[in-house]
Amino acid sequence: MESQFTHVHESPPPGAAPDWTCPQDWDAFTADEHAMWDRLFVRQSAMLPGRASEAFLRGIDVLRLEKPGIPDYRDLNARLMAATGWRVVAVPGLVPDATFFDHLANRRFPAGNFIRTPQQLDYLQEPDVFHDVFGHVPMLADPVFADYMQAYGEGGLRSLKFDALKQLARLYWYTVEFGLIREGGGLRIYGAGIVSSYAESVFALESDSPNRIGFDLARVMRTDYRIDDFQQNYFVIDGLDQLLDVTVNTDFAPLYAANAALPPIPVADILPGDEVITRGTQDYALGKV
Template sequence: MDDYTIPQHWAHYSAADHAVWKTLFERQTALLPQLACREFVEGMHALPLSADAIPDFAALNEVLMPGTGWQVVAVPGLVPDEVFFNHLANRRFPSGNFIRGADQLDYLQEPDVFHDVFGHVPMLMHPVMADFIQLYGQAGLRAQRIGKLTELARVYWYTVEFGLVKEQVQGASGAEEALRIYGAGIASSFTESGFAVQSPSPHRIGFELERVMRTRYRIDDFQECYFVLDSLSDLLDLARIDFDPVYERLNSGPTYAPGEVLLSDKVFQRGDGGYARSHKPVSACVE
């Protein structure tokens, strides 16, 4: 099977490419210490990431591999599901080797090197996320074989890409609970970083596996709902469960729209839906 890996060709990046990285990097590093979980921020500081230039994957791997056994491999863009899962199952994170243009700073259809490296790799320095994504890759290969990839993909979307986690932070009157970003789709987006944790529009709901696996998601705009983990350690419990009984239950029963709130949900914030109503239609989501 072709693994789709290619050389990064770091020397081929232009001055304009590095300038785009600099703009994106400086915006996010100024924003995320107040919005991202401490594990993300610590991972960001532990890696050879700077505003000066797009990272060299070889330099990243010199830190990442001794830390958690992961490595970043270059690919030309999105790869087939089986290839993606196989890479993850073997602790290889596939990253696009291209970067968006200066006219696409805030929205990109296909993940580029900023999303893949800045958004994902800091969390791969954390042992829990490192193990979870490998186990997810293994689960993905099996889900593909048995026709349950749609449901499992929703877990990845609402955790690795767009997950929030509770965290104790120091407030004006002492320790208090706050919601923080760990998902790469949020962490790599200047506009969604603030939206996900500060906007009154989206719902923020406690993570429950079967609920998440029944919930469609937005691919075209900000999420209408973010699911919140009590702790990052919950990811390992999630990855190690027997999915077969869950898949069996998912053969019947409802599928939920992205903006739905259920009576059984643990609601951290019931959003007012203002952003979703004023932008693209609710139907623009993955079934």
């Protein structure tokens, strides 16, 4: 598959600050770009009740994301700061790891300052403003998840000293991007990569194909993942407190070392000690081979 990454820069491009932030310049978005946001928002928000976590749905209401058009960060940040002390900052595209961690550690969430085209409606490799703001920001209105994200950023900065970036990336992927939570007598979505995807919102909860496994920190940090299609594993937390607890109460240095001495766990493998909630058929992935 040909890469669709177009918002990648080796250094901050013209108009961006040394920390890679740039003005949102909300007035520069076109009517077509606002219409794309509205099209995506209506489609996703209609299917998420009963699928998305309570924290995510509360965040939509608290932040008033139902207002038409791409959110103006001047208004959005006033509500987000009041809720949890976080704010959204615009960036021109993907930012370096250290910069990303620093923003999170200081309760700033970097959001790509562009939106997908109609041709990219259902699949986009790089995070746009819809993925970043609709997918991520509602969870940042939850105090517990907001603290987890700050702790993750602080831990990410420390991880750079231990050559453990890949392990931290897996934790982010399987929680912030593609996490599931036990809630309401079943499973719900809180990961941004799922809630911002119409097709994966159905697949993650309703398909027989993927494994759904109870969350275990060390196991997650060794597990490879898919970047080009639906996930073959989803990890399930019991509550948002679980994420925060393991992040702030774990000494990561010996965990990094122990994991580094072990091979990565291939996508779709089930281990003897796993809490298997759903053993998937993997039919979807096998059908792509």
